[in-house]
Amino acid sequence: DTEVTQTPKHLVMGMTNKKSLKCEQHMGHRAMYWYKQKAKKPPELMFVYSYEKLSINESVPSRFSPECPNSSLLNLHLHALQPEDSALYLCASSHRSSGPTDTQYFGPGTRLTVL
Amino acid sequence: AQSVTQLGSHVSVSEGALVLLRCNYSSSVPPYLFWYVQYPNQGLQLLLKYTSAATLVKGINGFEAEFKKSETSFHLTKPSAHMSDAAEYFCAVSHSGNTPLVFGKGTRLSVIA
Numbered sequence: 001d002t003e004v005t006q007t008p009k010h011l012v013m014g015m016t017n018k019k020s021l022k023c024e025q026h027m028g029h030r031a032m033y034w035y036k037q038k039a040k041k042p043p044e045l046m047f048v049y050s051y052e053k054l055s056i057n058e059s060v061p062s063r064f065s066p067e068c069p070n071s072s073l074l075n076l077h078l079h080a081l082q083p084e085d086s087a088l089y090l091c092a093s094s095h096r097s098s099g100p101t102d103t104q105y106f107g108p109g110t111r112l113t114v115l
Numbered sequence: 116a117q118s119v120t121q122l123g124s125h126v127s128v129s130e131g132a133l134v135l136l137r138c139n140y141s142s143s144v145p146p147y148l149f150w151y152v153q154y155p156n157q158g159l160q161l162l163l164k165y166t167s168a169a170t171l172v173k174g175i176n177g178f179e180a181e182f183k184k185s186e187t188s189f190h191l192t193k194p195s196a197h198m199s200d201a202a203e204y205f206c207a208v209s210h211s212g213n214t215p216l217v218f219g220k221g222t223r224l225s226v227i228a
Contacts, residue, residue, distance in 0.1 A: 004158070033215075042205055042218035043159065056215060090158055100147050100209040101166040104216065106158035 003027075004107035006091050012113045015081060021110045023074040023091030032074040033104065034066060035090040043090055049074060081114045088112075117142040119189075119206045121219035129227050134178075134193040136222050138206035141187065148189040149207040149216065150180055159205065165189060176200070201226045 004025045013019050023032065031050050035043035048056035049068040063085075065077040074091055088109045094102035122137040140146050147166050151159040163174025170182040180191045189206065206219040 040221075042221050045215045048215060092158075101164070103149075103161050103164065104159075106151075106160070108156075108158045111156075 004091055004093055004105050006089075006107035006110050008110060009108070010111045010113075012115065013078065013081065014115050015083075017081075018077070018079045020078065021076040021089055021091075021112075023076075023093075023107055024072055025093040025105070026072055027093065027095075027105065028071075029093035029095050029105070030071060031094045031096060031102070032068060033092040033094075034074070034076050035092065037088040037090055037109070039087075047076075078112075081112075083114050086112055086114045117144075117146060117208050117210055117217055119148075119208045119217065119219040121204075121206050121222050123222055124220065125223045125225065127225040127227060128196045130198055131195050134191070134196045134200065134224065136191040136204050136206075136224065138180075138189045138191065138219060139187050140189060140206075140208050142208060142210055144210045146208045146210050148180075148182065149209075150174065150178070150189075150191050151205045151207060151218075153203045153205065153221075155202070162191070162204075196224075196226045198226050198228065200224060 007022045034046040037043045046060045047066045052068045063080050067075040090109045091107040092104040094104045118141045120139045149164045150162040153159045162178050163172045165182045173179045178193045203221050205221045207216045209216050
């Protein structure tokens with residue numbers, strides 16, 4: 001099973017709302033990632049978790065708050081977002097501690113719209 | 116700093132024609148190179164990767180790529196395009212150490228019947 005699942009598929013939220021994105025994998029991977037992808041652009045790395053610890057934070061605003069409750073689950077908590085945060089949010093996982101040759105397996109993404 | 120440049124934001128080919136998507140890398144250390152495909156409204160899927168073993172790498176769906184150090188290139192090819200190949204293709208690079216993937220800007224492939 002090489003599947004990464006993400007919920008919800010679509011999310012519309014107001015600027016004062018609090019919501020969460022969820023990502024799950026059951027491949028025994030120990031590195032998990034959040035990416036943001038705007039239309040017609042490549043994915044931009046936001047966060048990396050390695051063995052359930054935050055290892056990379058690419059200077060993401062504090063209105064995005066990641067959480068890794070266990071090795072299979074990754075959340076992204078959203079609060080007070082701006083319309084420019086509307087994008088496709090992709091989760092990925094890889095076998096080891098974000099090793100350079102490891103394949104990242106991507107989920108289908110959550111399409112977020114901020115009104 | 117490492118980076119990849121994908122030449123051509125949009126490539127259009129006829130069904131059955133050769134597909135050639137170009138990727139050049141810039142890296143001060145030996146790179147690891149990847150090609151990912153993204154179909155509309157989906158996540159990314161790995162096509163193939165170069166990890167310093169064979170320079171000619173075969174991937175899924177009939178795609179292959181050749182690592183050419185002298186040209187700093189890792190172009191993606193497929194002998195005969197199929198309608199189902201229409202998608203966005205991303206070249207990406209990483210190198211040793213705890214560094215994340217760096218993606219190119221992507222090339223959209225259209226296949227004309």
